[in-house]
Amino acid sequence: xxxxxxxxxxxxxxxxxxxxxxxxxxxxxxxxxxxxxxxxxxxxxxxxxxxxxxxxxxxxxxxxxxxxxxxxxxxxxxxxxxxxxxxxxxxxx
Amino acid sequence: xxxxxxxxxxxxxxxxxxxxxxxxxxxxxxxxxxxxxxxxxxxxxxxxxxxxxxxxxxxxxxxxxxxxxxxxxxxxxxxxxxxxxxxxxxxxxxxxxxxxxxxxxxxxxxxxxxxxxxxxxxxxxxxxxxxxxxxxxxxxxxxxxxxxxxxxxxxxxxxxxxxxxxxxxxxxxxxxxxxxxxxxxxxxxxxxxxxxxxxxxxxxxxxxxxxxxxxxxxxxxxxxxxxxxxxxxxxxxxxxxxxxxxxxxxxxxxxxxxxxxxxxxxxxxxxxxxxxxxxxxxxxxxxxxxxxxxxxxxxxxxxxxxxxxxxxxxxxxxxxxxxxxxxxxxxxxxxxxxxxxxxxxxxxxxx
Numbered sequence: 343x344x345x346x347x348x349x350x351x352x353x354x355x356x357x358x359x360x361x362x363x364x365x366x367x368x369x370x371x372x373x374x375x376x377x378x379x380x381x382x383x384x385x386x387x388x389x390x391x392x393x394x395x396x397x398x399x400x401x402x403x404x405x406x407x408x409x410x411x412x413x414x415x416x417x418x419x420x421x422x423x424x425x426x427x428x429x430x431x432x433x434x435x
Numbered sequence: 436x437x438x439x440x441x442x443x444x445x446x447x448x449x450x451x452x453x454x455x456x457x458x459x460x461x462x463x464x465x466x467x468x469x470x471x472x473x474x475x476x477x478x479x480x481x482x483x484x485x486x487x488x489x490x491x492x493x494x495x496x497x498x499x500x501x502x503x504x505x506x507x508x509x510x511x512x513x514x515x516x517x518x519x520x521x522x523x524x525x526x527x528x529x530x531x532x533x534x535x536x537x538x539x540x541x542x543x544x545x546x547x548x549x550x551x552x553x554x555x556x557x558x559x560x561x562x563x564x565x566x567x568x569x570x571x572x573x574x575x576x577x578x579x580x581x582x583x584x585x586x587x588x589x590x591x592x593x594x595x596x597x598x599x600x601x602x603x604x605x606x607x608x609x610x611x612x613x614x615x616x617x618x619x620x621x622x623x624x625x626x627x628x629x630x631x632x633x634x635x636x637x638x639x640x641x642x643x644x645x646x647x648x649x650x651x652x653x654x655x656x657x658x659x660x661x662x663x664x665x666x667x668x669x670x671x672x673x674x675x676x677x678x679x680x681x682x683x684x685x686x687x688x689x690x691x692x693x694x695x696x697x698x699x700x701x702x703x704x705x706x707x708x709x710x711x712x713x714x715x716x717x718x719x720x721x722x723x724x725x726x727x728x729x730x731x732x733x734x735x736x737x738x739x740x741x742x743x744x745x746x747x748x749x750x751x752x753x754x755x756x757x758x759x760x761x762x763x764x765x766x767x768x769x770x771x772x773x774x775x776x777x778x779x780x781x782x783x784x785x786x
Binding site: 347 | 446447448449450451452453454459468476477478479482497501502503504505506508509512513516540542543547590594595597729730732775776
């Protein structure tokens with residue numbers, strides 16, 4: 343038996359925890375954050391409208407980050423926190 | 436698994452049955468580590484030798500998407516795994532520092548569906564002193580320094596950065612250069628000043644990282660004129676298939692073989708002339724771009740009204756063509772298109 347090092351090293355940030363899912367969507371404000379992949383907005387808007395019809399959310403904002411290859415800027419995330427209770431985002435090609 | 440001993444910082448130690456090649460191969464396979472090739476066990480003794488007395492806990496950068504901390508020790512562990520010699524560790528640590536600079540956008544490079552991989556280019560005195568191959572087959576196999584430094588950087592990105600295919604690295608198809616991608620500049624056979632000096636670095640040796648596609652070959656066996664050779668490069672570049680077609684900020688590396696470079700220089704052309712020529716000649720009609728792409732991330736001036744026949748460049752200014760000489764005898768050169776939303780970084784080689 344011998345000992346070797348793990349190749350991973352330490353993590354500099356703890357993995358983020360997802361916010362708890364709301365018990366019900368009815369009456370909540372929903373925002374769409376388009377990541378600017380070609381079909382992201384098409385897909386996300388359809389899901390948002392489906393949630394509005396079926397679950398009673400209010401679509402409060404539809405916006406997009408600057409481009410698909412970089413993280414959303416903190417100012418925009420701050421605005422979305424003010425405008426919405428739930429944010430719908432994701433990737434699509 | 437065991438608690439780190441004194442002198443091992445916070446690095447985790449793992450029990451390995453024995454030093455046989457199969458033991459570490461199997462262990463890494465079970466844990467989802469490695470690049471699929473055989474590995475050298477990173478024992479404390481080997482890692483200490485690799486570090487050569489340098490401060491093991493110095494942080495070189497934090498590597499997304501796992502946000503692993505790339506200490507010198509963590510990099511040295513991966514250098515041992517890849518088969519590096521201790522003398523090459525500074526090349527690797529300089530490459531890691533460069534990759535962690537903001538302009539590289541490593542989070543995007545690691546996670547994108549594009550096949551982009553970081554190319555390491557070694558410049559200056561270190562090329563010969565450390566045994567890197569800048570000559571025949573520089574992009575290919577056969578030289579331990581090129582092979583293992585390129586491989587070690589990929590292992591750092593896999594292990595410390597968490598860029599496992601399908602989980603962290605979403606590259607649709609990947610590309611062979613994700614195994615190892617390290618070359619050296621052939622300054623001895625270049626008619627122009629060394630690349631790093633052309634970028635303003637006054638250092639005996641330097642390391643560039645450039646996140647790009649695999650090399651796209653172009654050949655010209657017969658021309659004695661600069662323009663005829665470079666028209667082949669322009670033809671290889673003027674393609675709708677590369678990200679440069681719809682993202683104008685991307686750099687494009689142009690790796691000229693010594694014979695092509697000599698012919699071009701004998702015509703009186705400087706490196707800047709090569710850049711200007713490719714900028715002017717690697718173009719497509721505006722209507723071709725418009726027919727091909729609904730979304731174009733172009734510089735504002737490229738968005739301006741123009742006739743459909745106006746010829747637009749593959750990148751927004753001539754300096755985005757990055758020209759250097761590498762390789763051996765023969766008349767094959769290559770271009771390396773970019774992922775687009777990344778910039779190369781050249782740093783002086785430092786311990």
